[in-house]
Amino acid sequence: MDTEITLRVDGAAHPLTVDTRTTLLDALRERLRNTSPKKGCDHGQCGACTVLLDGRRVNSCLVLAVTVGDAEVTTSDGLATDDRPHALHRSFVEHDAFQCGYCTPGQVCSAAGMLAEARAGWPSAVSDDGEIDLTDAEIRERMSGNLCRCAAYANIVPAVAAVAADEGVRR
């Protein structure tokens, strides 16, 4: 059943007519040709489709496009400013934090959302009280919604840790 919506993505508004069944992920990839978010499992288990919705990380494969409303969608592409990569982009490159790269945009968006959560003082299953300190164990727990089939985790954790340290949420 067709519905008219306007998606705000990476700073631009896009009027669209979509079938109500269209997920945000499919609208981004198939309609707006923004292939930054990836379709991995399409069931909310792998995190490859992670985007920020009003700054909060979500699985775009489980969000129906008709429900997005005025919320601002930010993909990994949109984290760059004036064609300059985001600190997380640079850190992933510097730490060689990928092999095939398919999960990377989701990892980057998830890390951006996770760092904002840490700055806001959100607890985790690893430590639910005291000052936030994104230890390696914390990063693994807080990033557990993002899988990497190449198992580049050994470099993803340091890539995220370096940015966490710069942002003052890792001692």
Place this chain on the structure above:
Amino acid sequence: MREFRYERADDVDGAVALLAGNPSGAFLGGGTNLVDLMKLGVATPDLLVDVRELTSAEVTDLPDGGLRIGAAVPNADLAADARVRERFPVLSQALLAGASGQLRNRATTGGNLLQRTRCGYFTDITVPCNKREPGSGCGALGGPHRNHAILGQTLEGPGTCIATHPSDMAVALAALDAVVRVTGPDGEREVPMADLHRLPGDDPSRDTTLRHGELITAVDAPALGFPSRYRKVRDRASFAFALVSVAAAVRVDDGVVADVRLALGGVAHKPWRARVAEDALRGQPATEAAFTAAADAELAAVAPLRDNGFKVPLARNLVVRTLLDLAEGSR
């Protein structure tokens, strides 16, 4: 995915009226479970009524020191709420032990309570499942079922079902004697957590006692006033459903159990409030021997299956360890 109409209503009553007039419709909250089930062909609503912005997304104080949690409060926000962390650590810990950061951001309090089982036979439309298709049989009983129920199952007849309820949050709310506030076609009512979810009985298709068109608007957690915690055992260190989990709260006065709350997850079709163990413990010394005897009394009712007998000692040990930690902490 079946085609569906998407509607928003102006208020809760409007949403309830929309759904009450359509037996094949469903409310949509965060969608983290429902959208997935629609993709799988397990849920086939022809109308979705979006209620995410209709109910409160706030946590507010109740006069007795408890908290009212709006149905639209995301799981992540509830876990991070300073009042929840201080007054009901068991609830914050349960939420943080479940799902992933992305899912907790989107999933709502009301939706978390109404999520469906992750039984692999329920989510696979090519195999029999009495919950998904009443009367078709139970694929799980004869197949691999190490993660299925050990308590309260229906093991024969058309109601056969050994599924577990997947929520961590619901186990904590069951232990907290929370009350679910509901608006339906016949008005508002309050449902104690103990009465919200059902055992499969002869109709496993019904997870809860809610009627079609009834919408959860809030959950009230009454004041507790003593230490609580949640402990979960799973196959992975993170982002996995419970094999067994325990929500516990205990008040120890002069070495004696003055009050105790205990609920188990991963063991039954509903959050399993362990009232037998609670009754056995009140007035007893807060010792490992007493905790073990209480756990054994609760678990006397188990019906372990071919593959999941390991859950029985796991549940007992988890209860004892969690109670000991709480008792030691309050000394």
